[in-house]
Amino acid sequence: MSASLKTGVAVRRETGITPVHWAERYGLIVVWAAMFAVFCALRPNTFATWANFSTILGSQAVLVVVALGVIVSLTANDFDLSIANTLTLSSVIVAILNVNVGLPLGIAVAMAMAAGALIGFINGFFIIVFRIHSLIVTLGVGTAIHGIGLWISDSQTVSGINPVLSNYVIVRRLFGVPYIFYYAILLAAIVWYVFEFTALGRRVLFVGRGREVARLSGIHTDRLRWMCLVCSGVFGSLAGVLYAGTQGAADPVSGDSYLLPALAAAFLGSTSILPGRFNPWGTTIAVYFLVTGITGLIFLGFGSFIQDMFYGGALVLAVTLSQLVRGRQEQTF
Amino acid sequence: MTSQAFIADEPGRPPALELITLSKTFGGQKALDNAALSVKQGEVHGLLGTNGSGKSTLIKVLAGFHTPDAGSRLLIRGEEYPLPLPPGGARKLGLSFVHQHLGLIPSLSVLENMMLGRLADDQRLLVNWPAERRRCVAAMARYGVEIDPRATVSDLQPVERALLAIVRAVEELNEAEGGVLVLDEPTPFLPRRDVERLFSVVRRVAAEGAGVIFVSHDVDEVMEITNRCTILRDGRVGGVLTTSETSKAEFVERIIGRKLERHMRGAPGNEATLPAARVIGLSGEGVDAVSIDLHRGEVIGLTGLVGSGYANVPYLLFGAKKADAGRFQDAKASSDLTTMTPANAIRRGIALIPGDRANAAAIGTLPITDNVTMPLLGNIFPAYCVARNAMTRLALDLGRRFEVMPNNPLLPMNALSGGNQQKVVLAKWLQTKPSLVLLDEPTQGVDVGARAAVFSQIQAATDEGAMVLCASSDYEQLEQIADRVLIFAHGQIVAELKGAAISKTAIAELCYAHSEAFTTDMEIVL
Numbered sequence: 049m050s051a052s053l054k055t056g057v058a059v060r061r062e063t064g065i066t067p068v069h070w071a072e073r074y075g076l077i078v079v080w081a082a083m084f085a086v087f088c089a090l091r092p093n094t095f096a097t098w099a100n101f102s103t104i105l106g107s108q109a110v111l112v113v114v115a116l117g118v119i120v121s122l123t124a125n126d127f128d129l130s131i132a133n134t135l136t137l138s139s140v141i142v143a144i145l146n147v148n149v150g151l152p153l154g155i156a157v158a159m160a161m162a163a164g165a166l167i168g169f170i171n172g173f174f175i176i177v178f179r180i181h182s183l184i185v186t187l188g189v190g191t192a193i194h195g196i197g198l199w200i201s202d203s204q205t206v207s208g209i210n211p212v213l214s215n216y217v218i219v220r221r222l223f224g225v226p227y228i229f230y231y232a233i234l235l236a237a238i239v240w241y242v243f244e245f246t247a248l249g250r251r252v253l254f255v256g257r258g259r260e261v262a263r264l265s266g267i268h269t270d271r272l273r274w275m276c277l278v279c280s281g282v283f284g285s286l287a288g289v290l291y292a293g294t295q296g297a298a299d300p301v302s303g304d305s306y307l308l309p310a311l312a313a314a315f316l317g318s319t320s321i322l323p324g325r326f327n328p329w330g331t332t333i334a335v336y337f338l339v340t341g342i343t344g345l346i347f348l349g350f351g352s353f354i355q356d357m358f359y360g361g362a363l364v365l366a367v368t369l370s371q372l373v374r375g376r377q378e379q380t381f
Numbered sequence: 382m383t384s385q386a387f388i389a390d391e392p393g394r395p396p397a398l399e400l401i402t403l404s405k406t407f408g409g410q411k412a413l414d415n416a417a418l419s420v421k422q423g424e425v426h427g428l429l430g431t432n433g434s435g436k437s438t439l440i441k442v443l444a445g446f447h448t449p450d451a452g453s454r455l456l457i458r459g460e461e462y463p464l465p466l467p468p469g470g471a472r473k474l475g476l477s478f479v480h481q482h483l484g485l486i487p488s489l490s491v492l493e494n495m496m497l498g499r500l501a502d503d504q505r506l507l508v509n510w511p512a513e514r515r516r517c518v519a520a521m522a523r524y525g526v527e528i529d530p531r532a533t534v535s536d537l538q539p540v541e542r543a544l545l546a547i548v549r550a551v552e553e554l555n556e557a558e559g560g561v562l563v564l565d566e567p568t569p570f571l572p573r574r575d576v577e578r579l580f581s582v583v584r585r586v587a588a589e590g591a592g593v594i595f596v597s598h599d600v601d602e603v604m605e606i607t608n609r610c611t612i613l614r615d616g617r618v619g620g621v622l623t624t625s626e627t628s629k630a631e632f633v634e635r636i637i638g639r640k641l642e643r644h645m646r647g648a649p650g651n652e653a654t655l656p657a658a659r660v661i662g663l664s665g666e667g668v669d670a671v672s673i674d675l676h677r678g679e680v681i682g683l684t685g686l687v688g689s690g691y692a693n694v695p696y697l698l699f700g701a702k703k704a705d706a707g708r709f710q711d712a713k714a715s716s717d718l719t720t721m722t723p724a725n726a727i728r729r730g731i732a733l734i735p736g737d738r739a740n741a742a743a744i745g746t747l748p749i750t751d752n753v754t755m756p757l758l759g760n761i762f763p764a765y766c767v768a769r770n771a772m773t774r775l776a777l778d779l780g781r782r783f784e785v786m787p788n789n790p791l792l793p794m795n796a797l798s799g800g801n802q803q804k805v806v807l808a809k810w811l812q813t814k815p816s817l818v819l820l821d822e823p824t825q826g827v828d829v830g831a832r833a834a835v836f837s838q839i840q841a842a843t844d845e846g847a848m849v850l851c852a853s854s855d856y857e858q859l860e861q862i863a864d865r866v867l868i869f870a871h872g873q874i875v876a877e878l879k880g881a882a883i884s885k886t887a888i889a890e891l892c893y894a895h896s897e898a899f900t901t902d903m904e905i906v907l
Contacts (some may be wrong), residue, residue: 247758258744266724
């Protein structure tokens with residue numbers, strides 16, 4: 049017994065957190081804090097205001113939800129490129145059902161969520177049953193959904209959604225920060241719990257890292273991958289509902305721009321907190337890191353073009369970093 | 382047999398390749414410690430050692446992947462070259478490599494693969510395909526190889542792929558005059574008969590004056606093909622042996638640094654006892670209506686030539702491959718094998734230890750803890766709150782029981798040598814106390830020392846009453862561990878050996894005897 053205890057201690061010491069590990073884990077937070085401080089110093093009257101902080105926290109919560117959806121399927125080693133289109137379609141469904149059809153808000157939201165689940169199911173159907181690569185399927189399905197959104201909304205913005213939604217999403221505040229921020233954090237906490245502390249989450253990780261190993265260990269790999277795709281569809285539509293809440297309206301186009309930032313955040317997030325793995329806290333921090341950078345640059349006088357440059361550059365840099373963390377293994381997707 | 386004539390040192394003929402005072406340190410640990418290697422022109426030189434002996438580090442220094450420590454020297458045909466070799470430098474000096482994975486692109490044609498290296502740095506604007514095809518055929522013909530240059534590599538037999546890779550490597554040598562061909566374990570996936578074909582090509586290459594470095598785990602193959610051998614142990618030279626003057630026992634002793642324990646088993650009197658389980662009429666993927674009676678505590682070896690179907694039996698039983706027919710029956714229940722899934726098999730107390738460790742048995746990027754506790758998830762740990770510390774403690778304990786080195790469960794699986802990975806995979810499954818253990822090539826790519834550990838774990842499982850089915854093409858291994866050996870040909874069991882009758886030569890004889898009898902029958906029928 050004492051021997052085993054001793055070895056236990058030895059193991060911990062050997063693999064204890066060295067400065068390098070520490071830098072890897074918390075580097076992103078440190079850089080974020082430094083960037084934040086620089087912007088505060090440069091623009092003390094505009095950037096460094098509570099109003100600005102709470103806007104950043106609230107307005108980007110939708111992106112956090114999308115990015116969490118992205119990491120759920122990525123953990124099972126499937127891409128969901130349709131997630132931003134799911135977001136857009138769901139917000140349009142909420143608006144049309146609530147405004148044009150006149151259904152109660154609750155039912156409209158439920159229908160939108162069901163649509164997200166259905167999209168995930170369809171993605172899974174082609175990926176699992178026909179063994180087609182997820183990149184292809186979700187790219188195609190996403191584009192088709194985009195078309196459906198344009199069709200049912202007649203390419204128009206639908207406004208006038210029941211204000212209760214906006215009220216509970218963006219208007220009401222706790223400690224000065226809109227509710228939506230707490231929803232996103234709650235969701236991240238749930239994803240973290242499931243990934244880290246449940247057998248289910250471990251199985252998803254096994255499926256993503258070694259599909260054949262998982263299958264031969266008795267894990268239902270197809271079922272789990274399918275489930276993750278449905279889950280990311282639901283996250284996408286949840287993001288859509290929240291997005292409708294932040295706008296009080298829905299248009300069939302603007303939500304689509306969430307895809308790239310979400311992927312960038314997912315990969316950047318996989319370089320911190322739990323380096324080498326897609327993880328919800330890293331992802332959440334990455335979202336706010338990216339947004340802080342963009343907001344700061346805009347306050348410094350850059351045009352909104354900086355957004356595309358920043359997100360696009362960040363995606364490539366983030367994947368490069370995550371490759372470095374993983375020791376330059378060949379990407380498997 | 383081979384011409385194992387000793388190749389004398391000639392003053393006018395310096396060694397094809399010499400490495401002197403070669404050291405390589407990884408983070409304070411010496412992977413190579415003052416090692417040396419000298420390969421004569423026209424010689425096949427074996428390089429042997431257990432996993433972790435420094436063999437692969439040495440090869441990687443030659444290939445220019447690793448920078449050796451200062452003081453390491455490389456001489457090629459008497460001329461000194463600075464280490465590390467620059468990228469592409471090895472090739473310019475006439476060193477050519479064939480690695481275990483051969484470096485072929487399966488979806489391209491033989492000819493395209495043959496030209497892969499040359500096209501890589503060729504500035505020609507027009508490739509004269511007919512001329513290249515003739516050249517390809519001629520190159521292969523020189524070594525007695527006949528492969529259609531238009532064939533797709535994925536359609537070739539494994540041995541043809543290996544031959545293609547070797548001929549391609551030799552072609553690159555010839556352009557550099559003489560040279561050194563490095564064969565880094567080219568044979569583990571080949572059946573005996575094909576190894577012979579490969580060896581005849583290797584002999585011709587050496588006869589043309591090239592030096593050949595032959596890296597292998599297989600002592601028999603080394604004894605058959607090499608003139609001399611350098612043995613590495615813990616990064617140092619454990620001996621330079623002249624093959625024809627060395628016995629197999631001496632080889633093994635030099636490799637592992639101690640005398641080999643024999644795991645000979647006395648056959649338990651199974652005839653009297655009723656079978657504890659039965660496989661009835663199993664068919665599917667190269668297996669045709671096979672029935673096997675299994676007894677508790679018995680190790681049954683499954684073998685035959687490549688393609689005879691024996692290797693699929695574990696996967697069909699486990700539900701990892703779809704069976705067309707068959708039942709598995711034990712005291713508890715009778716299961717239809719056509720609807721068997723891995724999850725069901727595990728519930729029935731069956732465990733499968735696959736042969737393809739990297740892709741099917743263990744996840745290299747995840748820690749040992751995760752790998753070893755995989756089958757327990759949701760069973761002994763509550764599904765809603767996986768106790769990480771308890772899992773690590775369990776992994777540590779298993780690591781000690783299964784002699785995993787180093788026993789640090791937080792390391793990723795990739796950090797372990799092949800033999801130690803296999804110990805983890807055994808621990809992963811044997812901890813579940815399966816009633817039937819299915820093994821596929823359990824010691825492939827496992828060094829001699831770890832082999833013994835694997836065998837004793839299998840024995841421990843049978844001592845507790847497990848039934849074991851072991852598919853293997855390693856006859857010596859079967860001789861050591863099996864109580865019964867079933868020999869397959871064309872999907873069916875054609876012969877059975879028991880107890881004392883099991884020997885390496887008896888198994889080999891039966892494998893070849895039956896396959897040939899069958900082909901003759903076929904010809905008569907046709």
